[in-house]
Each structure stands twice: as structure tokens, then as C-alpha cells.
Amino acid sequence: MSGTEEISVLFLCLKFGLLTTVQSAGKEKGIPFKNKINKYILLDKGCIILNNAIVLSREIQGCLIAEINRPEKKNAVNYDVMEGLIHALDVAEADPEIKMIVITGHGSAFCSGGDLGEFHSLQTKKQAYAMLSKMGAIVYRLSVFPKPTFAFINGAAVGGGCEIAAACDFRIAKEGAKIGFIQGTQGITTGWGGASILFEKLPYQHALRLLLSAEIIPAVEAARYSFIDEILEDGIGGSWKNRVQSILNKEADVIKAYKTLLVNKWISGGLHERIEMEIQECARLWESEAHLQAVERFVTRTKNI
Numbered sequence: 001m002s003g004t005e006e007i008s009v010l011f012l013c014l015k016f017g018l019l020t021t022v023q024s025a026g027k028e029k030g031i032p033f034k035n036k037i038n039k040y041i042l043l044d045k046g047c048i049i050l051n052n053a054i055v056l057s058r059e060i061q062g063c064l065i066a067e068i069n070r071p072e073k074k075n076a077v078n079y080d081v082m083e084g085l086i087h088a089l090d091v092a093e094a095d096p097e098i099k100m101i102v103i104t105g106h107g108s109a110f111c112s113g114g115d116l117g118e119f120h121s122l123q124t125k126k127q128a129y130a131m132l133s134k135m136g137a138i139v140y141r142l143s144v145f146p147k148p149t150f151a152f153i154n155g156a157a158v159g160g161g162c163e164i165a166a167a168c169d170f171r172i173a174k175e176g177a178k179i180g181f182i183q184g185t186q187g188i189t190t191g192w193g194g195a196s197i198l199f200e201k202l203p204y205q206h207a208l209r210l211l212l213s214a215e216i217i218p219a220v221e222a223a224r225y226s227f228i229d230e231i232l233e234d235g236i237g238g239s240w241k242n243r244v245q246s247i248l249n250k251e252a253d254v255i256k257a258y259k260t261l262l263v264n265k266w267i268s269g270g271l272h273e274r275i276e277m278e279i280q281e282c283a284r285l286w287e288s289e290a291h292l293q294a295v296e297r298f299v300t301r302t303k304n305i
Helices: 004-016 079-094 124-145 160-167 182-186 194-201 204-211 218-224 239-248 252-268 271-286 289-303
Strands: 021-024 039-042 047-050 052-059 063-068 100-105 109-111 150-155 156-158 168-174 178-180 231-234
Touching: 004 289, 039 063, 047 079, 047 100, 047 150, 052 109, 079 100, 079 124, 079 178, 109 150, 109 160, 124 160, 124 194, 124 204, 150 160, 150 204, 156 160, 160 178, 160 194, 168 218, 178 204, 182 204, 182 252, 218 231, 231 239, 252 271, 271 289
Parallel strands: 063 100, 100 150, 109 156, 150 168, 156 178, 168 231
Antiparallel strands: 021 039, 039 047, 047 052, 052 063
């Protein structure tokens, strides 16, 4: 089965909600997912769960919603989340009916960054670089995606969660949400490209303040730093749907043309190269004593809970 056929089959599931069963992806089901999607769950209302980590839905016509689905870990990113995000971007880019993609989180958190419970075994610069560069490639792709991207920050977005949000074109927060580039408290820098992207989008003194303080702040304060575009009282439905409709009712070619102008500016400005430098710097600091001790404290604390 070709890649195009694979995506077409997936979207038949998404559009029509064919089944409500747990199935294993692979040759036996005729959908050889190329991005290590080991399991998918087809739900009604046109939803699909990838690797028990990402829920894809099309409840808003013309919009693909990718929801990080690890609420028990505050939606921390592990390799399953990475593979799910890759597949979500593949699907959104390939389907001409999709005009935008939304990244959000399930439950009370948007995303708490990298899952230190899984990544604490990474001890060396080389080991860290492999993980950082994989997620960094996803964040970079999100930042230069050919269609508009939204981060709906439904709760806490900290560490790498802020980097994912920063990569999106628009950041809408639910009332009560909090954000924090807390990497500095763990003896490292941002490592997925968040700082490089932040310096592109925010006044440099605002970006530097968010990065150096490493504080967790309420969304209303983050809005004063230009990180949050808007704060809504309700969830991803309701008034939010009305706001995005002004984009969705435009021709897809018009939307893509404007995004192309923006993306070309960032590419020609060397964004990819700067993100690579950022990843390298974080990988260097990853094996520092300060970071290894911070990770050990985290692991010990979670074991005692």
C-alpha cells in the first residue's frame, strides 16, 4: 500500500468513525503505518487514538485536532507521543480538506515537556542528542508547517510543552492555564528549538525574560509578554470555534500562500540551523552534574508519591 493510500484509509476512519474497537496496526489490518504506530483505536464521531498517546479528531470541519493523551503523566512527551505527532502532521499536510491543525492536551494539562521518567536513562550527550533531535525535528516542522497551527493551551504548559506551543502560529489559553520555560531550573536550556522560535516571534526582551526566569506564570501574565494571544473562559468548543471560522472560510490556496511567505522568511533566516545549535547546546548540558542531579531528584520524588 502506498503512503497516499495509507493516509486515505486513515481518513476514511477519521471521517466516518467506522468502528469502536481496539485494533493493531500492520499488515494484518492493511495499514502499514510507517511511523511506528503500533496500535490504533477507532472511535465513533471520527476520532482515532494513536499508540494510546495522541487522539486525532475532526469535530471542526476543515480542522484536525491532535490531543496529547497521557493525562496520568500531565501529557509528558515520550516516543509514542513523538510518533503520534509525526503521523498527525503527515495526515494534516496530505489532506487538502484540512486547512489548519490544533495541538492540545487531554485533561488538566497541555503538556509537561519531556517525560523524565522515560528519559532519565539518557546520561550522555550522544544519548540526549538522539532524543532531542527527534523531537526538535517535530517542533521545527510544526513551526514551518504549510497550514496554520494553533496551540489550545487547556492547562499547564511547562518545559518542552512551551516549546511545542511556541512553534504554533497562534496560542490560545483556557482561563486558569499556566506556562513556564522551566528548563533553567533543571540545569539545561530549551532543547527542541523553543528558544530559537521564541526569538523569532516575541520582542527579544520578552523572550529572554521568559527563558531566564524559568518561572511558571499565569496565562494572563504570559499574554503581557506576547506569548499568549487570547484567553478564553470555555474550552476548545464554543467561542473558540467561532474565532477560527474566520480562517476556515477562506480558500485553502489563500491560507497556504500567506503561510508560505512567513515560512520562507524563517527558512531563509536560518531557523533550522539555529535550532540545531540549540539542540547541540542542550545535549552538552544534559550530561552536566547539575542536570543529572535534577533528574535524579525528580525520579526519587515521583517514586515516593
